[in-house]
Amino acid sequence: MSNTPMAASPLTRAVLEIDEYVSGLGWDQPSRLFALVDTARLRADQPSLADRLGLQDEPESSGLTPIEQDEIPTDQPLDEFLGTIAWPDAVVGCALVVERLMLPPSAEAQVPQGLNEAKLAQWVAEHPDRQEVRMTVAVLRDGSRDSALRLREKDSTTEVLTGSDLVPGLAEALTATFEE
Secondary structure (H helix, E strand, O other): OOOOOOOOOHHHHHHHHHHHHHHOOOOOOOOEEEEEEEHHHHHHHOHHHHHHOOOOOOOOOOOEEEEEOOOOOOOOOHHHHHOOOOOOOOEEEEEEEEEEEEOOHHHHHHOOOOOOHHHHHHHHHHOOOOEEEEEEEEEEOOOOEEEEEEEHHHOOHHHOEEEOOOOHHHHHHHHHOOOO
16 A cells, blocks of 8 residues: 555545555456455454564554455446355455446437447447546445545556545445445
8 A cells, every 4th residue: 555645534545555556567457346344353353364464563553445246247247246146244345447439428419319328338439538547436334435546648657546435436436335
């Protein structure tokens, strides 16, 4: 977490830590899912795992530890996959990292009518104003949420945009993974 502001909330710090980790892997990565666990509880309940994760030297303050999960299946739509997730009680939150193509709001008026999903994706991919973006979205069981956006053309730690409502649909889908 070398570039993570210490004044940030534990959730924001976790989001930025995940963003920095995935950024180190480069672009064109598959989506990645992370469980968020309370660091102090992890240290107390699973000291050997905490040692393997290098948490023995972390400050004692409450924080969140992201733990990457198995690969997300590529043969299933993301929303369907998220609907299959059930988290154990030890997981206090989760985070998802996805890369997508985005268009500026001004491009909405240019979208041709009647395109199916595949044709629309192709149209967006060929649009001259498209931008590649990596979105890291995290939620907690209590409804707290945060996210980080990184544009490929401005791929720098100092250019990461954070906020709780940057990707509301994805945050809502992640929150639903905690509903019974």
